Amino acid sequence: MTLLNAILRRTGLGIATLFVVSVLIFIGTSILPGDVANIILGQMATPESLAALRAKLGLDEPAHVRYFIWLSDLLTGDLGFSKAGAGAGTIGTPISEMLMPRLVNTLRLATAVAVVAVPFAVTVGLLAAMYPGTKLDRAVTFTTLGLISVPEFLVATLLVLVVAVQLGWLPATAYISGQETGLKLVRALAMPALTLIIVASSQIMRMTRATVLNVMSSPYIEMAILKGVPRKRIILRHALLNAVGPIANVIALNLAYLVSGVVIVETVFAYPGLAKLMIDAVQTRDLPLVQACAMIFCATYIVLIFIADMVSILSNPRLRHPK
Amino acid sequence: MSENIDGNGTEVRFEELPDAPPRRRMRLTWSGKLGVCVVAFWMAIVFIGPSISPYHEADILDEALFIVPGSDNPYPETDYQPPSSVAWLGTDYLGRDTLSRTLYGARTTIGISLASTLLAYLVGVTLGIAAAVGGNVMDSALSRLNDAILSIPSIMLALVVIAAIGSTIPILIVLTGLIYASTVFRIARSLGLDVKVSDFVEAARVRGEGLWWIITREILPNVAMPMATDFGLRFVYVILFISSLSFLGLGVQPPQSDWGSMVRESLSGLPYGSIAPLVPALAIATLTIAINLIVDDVSAHAGGRLAKRMI
Numbered sequence: 001m002t003l004l005n006a007i008l009r010r011t012g013l014g015i016a017t018l019f020v021v022s023v024l025i026f027i028g029t030s031i032l033p034g035d036v037a038n039i040i041l042g043q044m045a046t047p048e049s050l051a052a053l054r055a056k057l058g059l060d061e062p063a064h065v066r067y068f069i070w071l072s073d074l075l076t077g078d079l080g081f082s083k084a085g086a087g088a089g090t091i092g093t094p095i096s097e098m099l100m101p102r103l104v105n106t107l108r109l110a111t112a113v114a115v116v117a118v119p120f121a122v123t124v125g126l127l128a129a130m131y132p133g134t135k136l137d138r139a140v141t142f143t144t145l146g147l148i149s150v151p152e153f154l155v156a157t158l159l160v161l162v163v164a165v166q167l168g169w170l171p172a173t174a175y176i177s178g179q180e181t182g183l184k185l186v187r188a189l190a191m192p193a194l195t196l197i198i199v200a201s202s203q204i205m206r207m208t209r210a211t212v213l214n215v216m217s218s219p220y221i222e223m224a225i226l227k228g229v230p231r232k233r234i235i236l237r238h239a240l241l242n243a244v245g246p247i248a249n250v251i252a253l254n255l256a257y258l259v260s261g262v263v264i265v266e267t268v269f270a271y272p273g274l275a276k277l278m279i280d281a282v283q284t285r286d287l288p289l290v291q292a293c294a295m296i297f298c299a300t301y302i303v304l305i306f307i308a309d310m311v312s313i314l315s316n317p318r319l320r321h322p323k
Numbered sequence: 324m325s326e327n328i329d330g331n332g333t334e335v336r337f338e339e340l341p342d343a344p345p346r347r348r349m350r351l352t353w354s355g356k357l358g359v360c361v362v363a364f365w366m367a368i369v370f371i372g373p374s375i376s377p378y379h380e381a382d383i384l385d386e387a388l389f390i391v392p393g394s395d396n397p398y399p400e401t402d403y404q405p406p407s408s409v410a411w412l413g414t415d416y417l418g419r420d421t422l423s424r425t426l427y428g429a430r431t432t433i434g435i436s437l438a439s440t441l442l443a444y445l446v447g448v449t450l451g452i453a454a455a456v457g458g459n460v461m462d463s464a465l466s467r468l469n470d471a472i473l474s475i476p477s478i479m480l481a482l483v484v485i486a487a488i489g490s491t492i493p494i495l496i497v498l499t500g501l502i503y504a505s506t507v508f509r510i511a512r513s514l515g516l517d518v519k520v521s522d523f524v525e526a527a528r529v530r531g532e533g534l535w536w537i538i539t540r541e542i543l544p545n546v547a548m549p550m551a552t553d554f555g556l557r558f559v560y561v562i563l564f565i566s567s568l569s570f571l572g573l574g575v576q577p578p579q580s581d582w583g584s585m586v587r588e589s590l591s592g593l594p595y596g597s598i599a600p601l602v603p604a605l606a607i608a609t610l611t612i613a614i615n616l617i618v619d620d621v622s623a624h625a626g627g628r629l630a631k632r633m634i
Contacts, residue, residue, distance in 0.1 A: 028487055150604075151563050153566075165594060165595075263478055283572060290483060298474075302474055
């Protein structure tokens with residue numbers, strides 16, 4: 001079974017990658033100077049209290065032991081304690097408590113972006129590929145090149161200037177307390193979502209267009225043209241069906257790209273999501289919290305890349321029907 | 324035999340090889356010419372920016388400069404001033420001249436990005452070619468390590484390291500350089516592998532050339548053009564990356580001006596319609612779009628073999 005083999009191989013590779021990434025994140029935050037006990041105690045650090053806290057947190061163990069303790073805690077959902085709220089007697093707030101509301105907010109944003117951006121961008125990308133060299137195609141190519149080569153925060157600031165300041169349609173910052181429902185939530189989500197939609201769509205459009213054009217240059221399309229099949233039929237029946245796999249791959253890759261886009265956008269709009277939490281944690285050097293957030297983001301990224309690979313494996317008929 | 328005559332090419336026997344075919348002259352389209360002009364403009368600003376800027380980057384403008392037209396009353400505040408004859412592009416959140424800071428910031432932003440990209444190339448190309456011509460063990464060890472680094476979003480990697488060791492300009496350059504070395508490595512390796520199996524490299528090997536000769540005289544010249552195209556794109560990504568980090572407050576630290584951090588600092592003026600955050604953001608955009616326009620032309624010249632990569 002070629003297909004099963006390919007899937008198993010890819011799954012194994014995905015799990016191995018997750019493992020290596022967790023090692024890299026652990027090395028990045030734990031072996032470098034300045035340990036968590038020092039950061040938690042800060043000004044109140046005395047040699048005795050440091051030693052006591054280190055023993056309590058298990059920091060006196062060697063690095064590889066600490067890594068496996070951290071990993072098994074992570075897998076059982078125990079994310080440790082943040083520096084935030086740490087005082088004389090306490091170790092700080094449990095990270096899982098801090099993460100949950102933020103995670104919900106970020107997932108809301110990501111879902112809103114995916115639901116709008118994917119159908120819109122794929123349609124426009126297809127249209128551009130169906131009529132290459134036309135005004136529409138050139139407009140799409142030019143605009144998307146411009147949009148992907150400028151920083152996300154430029155798109156965000158321009159949007160704020162136009163939509164929030166000049167037109168006054170939407171608020172310039174996204175304030176979410178957690179109780180919003182319906183229209184209020186939509187209004188809070190609108191600006192950050194719009195920015196991400198613009199940025200993500202332009203990538204998806206470019207790649208969809210390139211993918212379909214690539215399919216269009218294959219011999220069987222030439223055959224169809226030569227035997228006089230109408231252009232529309234060639235695109236919809238011959239090219240599109242063969243491009244579905246690669247396009248799904250493009251979509252998954254670009255949703256993975258949202259991981260870095262969301263960091264900027266949540267900062268611009270002060271959107272209380274996971275990325276904002278992580279940036280704040282980096283600024284206050286709250287290492288356990290940074291570790292937890294980084295693991296969530298990296299895992300999401302790897303899973304999306306994995307899905308992209310899966311889609312391209314599954315959409316390949318040669319693997320689905322092995323000889 | 325061949326091992327004895329490699330080295331610095333002093334005893335190379337096949338110095339007089341047949342001439343290479345005449346070089347094609349590169350034709351720039353109008354958009355490429357525009358790109359060259361814009362990039363040349365910013366490169367000039369890198370050198371002369373501080374000397375032509377009206378104020379120093381850290382100068383907080385005097386209130387007396389802003390006189391309300393038609394009266395002698397100064398504005399009560401100097402921050403977020405709209406463009407005027409005193410400050411051509413307005414002032415930022417502390418009342419510093421946006422134009423001067425943009426001119427000074429060019430040096431920081433472009434300098435750091437260029438240094439990072441060069442470092443990425445030095446590390447990436449060296450290791451990539453080493454992996455391509457070296458043995459299987461070296462290749463797979465380097466490639467697996469590289470795959471692991473590539474499977475982390477670069478911004479996450481940077482955030483984790485900055486959280487642990489802080490952010491200074493040298494750290495920023497080394498960190499960015501190493502992160503981007505992983506993509507350069509992948510490209511250099513695959514290009515190197517392509518060239519390595521070509522007939523002319525085999526011919527060189529058969530006539531007894533040493534490894535160093537093959538790398539410097541056969542492989543590097545053949546990967547140079549695609550790598551040059553890639554250098555431009557990589558430079559764009561590095562500019563965007565450094566600016567994003569600065570924008571997040573984790574890159575260049577104040578009071579030094581840098582385009583990314585300028586956007587961040589003046590972001591609070593945005594709801595009032597201040598253009599202070601827009602000017603540095605547009606500066607980044609003009610530079611990155613201009614480089615892209617040049618890259619388009621260069622890659623068309625190189626036969627489009629290595630068309631733009633979406634990484």
